[in-house]
Amino acid sequence: MPAEPVSEQIGPRLERVAIIGLGLMGGSIAAAIKARNMASVVTAFDLAPDELAQGLSLGVIDEAASSVAEAVRLADLVVIAVPVLAIESLLIEIGNSASTSAIITDVGSVKSSIIEAARRQVPKLLPRIIPGHPIAGSEQHGVQAANANLFVRHKVILTALLETEPASLALVKAFWVQLGADVVEMTPAHHDAVLAQTSHLPHLLAYALIDTLSMQGDSLEIFEYAAGGLRDFSRIAASDPVMWRDIYQANSGPVLEILDRYMKELLVLRQLIESGRSTELTEVLTRAKLARDHFSVLLSQRDQPYNTKEKP
Amino acid sequence: MPAEPVSEQIGPRLERVAIIGLGLMGGSIAAAIKARNMASVVTAFDLAPDELAQGLSLGVIDEAASSVAEAVRLADLVVIAVPVLAIESLLIEIGNSASTSAIITDVGSVKSSIIEAARRQVPKLLPRIIPGHPIAGSEQHGVQAANANLFVRHKVILTALLETEPASLALVKAFWVQLGADVVEMTPAHHDAVLAQTSHLPHLLAYALIDTLSMQGDSLEIFEYAAGGLRDFSRIAASDPVMWRDIYQANSGPVLEILDRYMKELLVLRQLIESGRSTELTEVLTRAKLARDHFSVLLSQRDQPYNTKEKP
Numbered sequence: 001m002p003a004e005p006v007s008e009q010i011g012p013r014l015e016r017v018a019i020i021g022l023g024l025m026g027g028s029i030a031a032a033i034k035a036r037n038m039a040s041v042v043t044a045f046d047l048a049p050d051e052l053a054q055g056l057s058l059g060v061i062d063e064a065a066s067s068v069a070e071a072v073r074l075a076d077l078v079v080i081a082v083p084v085l086a087i088e089s090l091l092i093e094i095g096n097s098a099s100t101s102a103i104i105t106d107v108g109s110v111k112s113s114i115i116e117a118a119r120r121q122v123p124k125l126l127p128r129i130i131p132g133h134p135i136a137g138s139e140q141h142g143v144q145a146a147n148a149n150l151f152v153r154h155k156v157i158l159t160a161l162l163e164t165e166p167a168s169l170a171l172v173k174a175f176w177v178q179l180g181a182d183v184v185e186m187t188p189a190h191h192d193a194v195l196a197q198t199s200h201l202p203h204l205l206a207y208a209l210i211d212t213l214s215m216q217g218d219s220l221e222i223f224e225y226a227a228g229g230l231r232d233f234s235r236i237a238a239s240d241p242v243m244w245r246d247i248y249q250a251n252s253g254p255v256l257e258i259l260d261r262y263m264k265e266l267l268v269l270r271q272l273i274e275s276g277r278s279t280e281l282t283e284v285l286t287r288a289k290l291a292r293d294h295f296s297v298l299l300s301q302r303d304q305p306y307n308t309k310e311k312p
Numbered sequence: 313m314p315a316e317p318v319s320e321q322i323g324p325r326l327e328r329v330a331i332i333g334l335g336l337m338g339g340s341i342a343a344a345i346k347a348r349n350m351a352s353v354v355t356a357f358d359l360a361p362d363e364l365a366q367g368l369s370l371g372v373i374d375e376a377a378s379s380v381a382e383a384v385r386l387a388d389l390v391v392i393a394v395p396v397l398a399i400e401s402l403l404i405e406i407g408n409s410a411s412t413s414a415i416i417t418d419v420g421s422v423k424s425s426i427i428e429a430a431r432r433q434v435p436k437l438l439p440r441i442i443p444g445h446p447i448a449g450s451e452q453h454g455v456q457a458a459n460a461n462l463f464v465r466h467k468v469i470l471t472a473l474l475e476t477e478p479a480s481l482a483l484v485k486a487f488w489v490q491l492g493a494d495v496v497e498m499t500p501a502h503h504d505a506v507l508a509q510t511s512h513l514p515h516l517l518a519y520a521l522i523d524t525l526s527m528q529g530d531s532l533e534i535f536e537y538a539a540g541g542l543r544d545f546s547r548i549a550a551s552d553p554v555m556w557r558d559i560y561q562a563n564s565g566p567v568l569e570i571l572d573r574y575m576k577e578l579l580v581l582r583q584l585i586e587s588g589r590s591t592e593l594t595e596v597l598t599r600a601k602l603a604r605d606h607f608s609v610l611l612s613q614r615d616q617p618y619n620t621k622e623k624p
Contacts, residue, residue: 135537155536155537157537194533194534194537195537197525197528197534197542198525198534198535198537198538198541198542199538199541199542201521202521202541202542202544202545203541204578204581205517205521205545205578206541206544206600207581207596207597207600207601208574208577208578208581208600209513209514209517209574210600210601210603210604210607211577211596211599211600211603212570212573212574212577213509213510213603214599214600214603216509216570216573221506222506222509222510223510223603223606223607223610224467224610225447225467225469225506225507225510226510226511226607229510229511229514229515229518229548230510230511230514232514232518232544232545232547232548233514233517233544233545234604234607234608235544236541236544237600237601237604238601238604238605238608239601240601241594241597241598241600241601242594244597245590245593245594245597248585248593249585249588249590249593252585252586252588255585256582256585256586258524258528259578259582260582261524261528262520262521262524263575263578263579263582265520265523265524266516266517266520266571266575267575269516269519269520270568270571270572270575273560273561273564273567273568274564274568276561276564278557278561281557281560281561282553282554282557284519284523285519285553285556285557286553287523287526288518288519288520288522288523288526288549288553289519289522289549289550289551289552289553291522291523291525291526291535292522292546292549292550293550294535295522295535295538295546296546296550298535298536
């Protein structure tokens with residue numbers, strides 16, 4: 001699918017963009033920049049040399065750097081696309097290498113803990129760090145699944161800091177708009193609470209269900225009789241365990257808060273079933289269905305493909 | 313899609329089949345019988361006259377009966393396709409109307425409570441009642457969504473009783489095989505435990521999640537940021553609340569048992585997150601992912617379409 005035509009005026013023209021972490025997200029950002037001719041050079045660094053080689057041969061990047069320092073040297077914009085808990089040490093490395101004018105953004109699924117790390121470790125970079133989180137993704141992995149239109153009509157949340165330079169924020173905003181995204185700004189804490197509810201908790205519930213069932217007697221048999229209900233959960237539990245471990249560690253507060261509310265609701269439903277209070281049970285199920293129907297209308301208005309899988 | 317060609321010899325040739333409840337399931341069974349020319353007459357009764365009229369105009373049934381008694385009179389085979397808690401009174405009505413030779417089966421999502429009701433209310437029919445449950449369905453509703461191939465390569469669970477006549481069981485088995493299904497036999501209690509785990513619990517968890525989130529602050533905003541994780545849950549919570557109320561009431565024992573195990577697992581995960589025991593957390597997430605990957609292989613071997621939604 002070719003990139004949507006975008007007028008060059010709406011976004012910045014960059015000399016040099018550095019992508020750190022060339023997986024699906026980093027690769028898709030690189031591909032999107034190339035497809036829209038938004039930068040003279042796209043360079044990347046990844047711990048896996050294979051990904052870099054593939055990125056070069058796919059034409060997704062122009063240069064493969066052999067270190068973080070080499071990648072970010074002279075870059076106008078640095079995009080960090082690595083697992084959440086790897087970001088802190090990366091920021092230190094960038095702080096030691098990048099030119100003072102480089103603007104830095106990321107695609108991490110948790111924002112507060114990254115910002116705290118930046119404030120602790122690289123205070124001099126704060127005016128030019130614009131934390132971001134594109135709510136887009138795919139069930140596929142790696143740069144070979146890079147998609148120049150991954151962000152088109154998807155939300156990108158930016159969580160600017162008090163220290164943020166307006167010009168840096170404006171550049172990162174314009175950058176994502178040029179990639180086709182709908183940019184939304186919110187506080188880091190609000191982002192983390194919203195994502196805990198819409199993504200982190202659902203994934204935890206799915207992992208817990210699959211694990212509970214697989215520990216039951218003949219689990220093979222259980223899964224043989226699984227159909228839609230379990231299958232939808234199962235799809236969610238396919239994600240990378242280490243990435244999710246990072247997320248639960250980095251966003252434990254908001255996750256535990258919504259998990260506790262959820263467990264209270266489960267206890268209420270348990271009571272209604274045990275005591276046969278069927279009118280109240282019907283009320284709760286109906287309320288949930290109405291909320292779901294409302295949500296469904298929202299989604300269809302957003303005109304997103306049904307099978308889009310979010311990045312956490 | 314035309315019905316798969318099936319040799320006539322493998323199944324029974326019936327004179328008269330009566331479908332009670334002409335929704336998606338009843339309608340699909342009727343359509344499958346007609347498409348395979350398995351009976352001389354397919355008649356149906358439904359509380360909604362519209363469904364019957366539509367069934368006639370679609371050619372899914374030959375006759376619309378104006379009462380249960382009229383539908384089942386002279387039938388060789390009666391198929392009950394109504395919500396679980398409506399089956400008991402229907403069995404009484406059939407007991408008062410059907411010829412003594414009619415074989416009776418159903419498609420209810422819970423088996424033990426239906427069998428207890430039959431034993432209590434219509435003991436004379438027991439030798440010819442073959443409780444059944446096709447693990448197939450669709451997100452669509454009503455006879456207009458009837459699909460003659462809905463059961464092809466899907467499991468149908470039969471839970472014969474001690475009193476069951478071998479010839480009646482053989483006929484119902486051959487009937488489903490002719491509809492393209494894989495017939496499996498198990499005890500009613502085992503069926504109810506398996507379905508509690510693979511279908512009833514996942515639906516409860518999804519209803520609870522959507523309800524919990526919709527009660528949070530500005531729920532509209534939450535759903536705007538929802539992507540894959542929440543979307544998969546949301547799809548499950550679209551089902552009919554009254555149908556599910558019935559299921560939770562009729563299968564409360566097995567549902568509460570697996571719900572309690574699930575809540576214990578959630579508490580363990582909660583502890584691991586709260587105390588930052590990241591190695592153990594990774595272990596649980598990895599175990600779940602491996603079980604899921606195993607399940608995924610099983611599913612692809614079964615060669616089912618990915619988006620098939622089960623009937624609960």
